[in-house]
Amino acid sequence: MAKRSYNQYCGVAHALDLLGERWSLVILRNLLLGPKRYTDLLDGLPGIGTGLLSQRLKELDAAGIITRATLPPPAASTVYQLTPDGEGLRPVFHALSRWGLPRLGAPEPEQHVDPELVAIAMEARFRPGAAGADGVYELRTGGAAFRFTITPERIDFRVGPAEAPRAVIEADIPVLTELANGTLTLGAALESGALAITGDPTPLAAAFGLS
Amino acid sequence: MAKRSYNQYCGVAHALDLLGERWSLVILRNLLLGPKRYTDLLDGLPGIGTGLLSQRLKELDAAGIITRATLPPPAASTVYQLTPDGEGLRPVFHALSRWGLPRLGAPEPEQHVDPELVAIAMEARFRPGAAGADGVYELRTGGAAFRFTITPERIDFRVGPAEAPRAVIEADIPVLTELANGTLTLGAALESGALAITGDPTPLAAAFGLS
DNA sequence: CCGAATCCGGCATGATACTG
């Protein structure tokens, strides 16, 4: 039985044929910060059901968007990660995040709140071309730490702390969300104590277009 | 009964809560070139089924992404159109088109081929910032004509011919698709006669990053 | 414990028929 398709000669429709099924894009979003194991994916996707996750991973693998890899011993566990084709989806996620974030209010009780998701929102907020912002930084939020590297054209977030970061930025998840959103200025967040930066805030303000 | 949701505090997930159901994004894509009637949407979405189209239009209306409008007499027919929030989705479609187009081969027999869809691919291909490309142009393909207006930051496609365009570009749909894709150069297309431009091709080459 | 496969009730989808 053939996969269902929109059957249109159109880049958008074809993208949605590959990515538009329920959970597909959300799974890929969770792979943006690096490889993940099956169980990690399950934990980050409340409600998915193991069978459907398994099926989606197979479809995305068959489409060349993700690969299954086996970590070297002693870890020896299998992980899923984006292929270069999958990495090419980053602009799609940035656009979705920039559109969706302003419509997201305060976290509701039943909502799953995850530090990785706000890291992705920050990645989407990044504006290339800021001068003098290059370097490695650290973001701490919701009990997690991320290391991010800025170059003039690119930003790269990874899970885990940074060594000798140029600056460390720390705030809770809703504050960072409002910041990524443009609802809250950097100045106001620093002044109220909702956000702390150790090191020089100037390059960060430039890289994220914050005032 | 509550709509189903990914229940995550994340801009991407929230966007997909509003847009991720089957057909939603494809319907919105078909509104990118201007308002459409119910039947026009049905014709452009083979396989949707009238009930589902009706339901999706209601959902998108309730979410503030589209509006229902009644044309002034004597037309007096109701059309659906993007709200400003819906217009804000353009970057999402551009990103999806740019990702999906390279994976789209030649049109297959069962695929629905539509001139509007290639116009959207051209819109997605547009690179802002080209100097000296401002003006009104016409695109003719697949039996349809489009008028597009270029400013330094923006391009705007509309259905229908242009008056006194600065240039007219004409080719069939697969050729334009390959061009939007980068698979075919402007030079090669002109030389082979697959594409014709009346007027000056230089500003078009600049605006679309074509060689 | 990790990484699934299987089964099942319920809802979403797709096609057709029908109505204001």
Added chain:
DNA sequence: CAGTATCATGCCGGATTCGG
């Protein structure tokens, strides 16, 4: 033209089970 009603089918979500 612009939808609603109905119905068969298949997809989704949840629980359970099973092999490494």
